[in-house]
Amino acid sequence: MIKPGIKLGLKDWQPRLDKSQTKYCEVWFNVNITEDYSPMFNYLKASGIHTGLHFWGILPDSTEPNLAYPGPTLKPSLDLVQTTIDIAANYGFTYVNVHV
Secondary structure: OOOOOEEEOOOOHHHHHHHHOOOEEEEEEEHHHHHHHHHHHHHHHHHOOEEEEEEEOOOOOOOOOOOOOOOOOHHHHHHHHHHHHHHHHHHOOOEEEOOO
8 A cells, every 4th residue: 555645854844744734754864963853853753644764864984874885884874874763763753764
């Protein structure tokens, strides 16, 4: 069964949710600025909107995370993904979408 929803970012999320009245959404989530998402995440949780996080972020050395190569970026990349999973679990979100 397909469950249509919307994709949200930090910009204009509130009016988009109000207008769409959706019950499902995916948030374009930058783990490096987690605190900025608190108002949105609290609203989503309180509203019972089924939510997934679309992971992205930047490593401390300013490179992109990479899960596909067993080099020096693997461990810090996995740490960022784990942080995202923990945040999603804390809010009761449904899934985390990660691209290697």
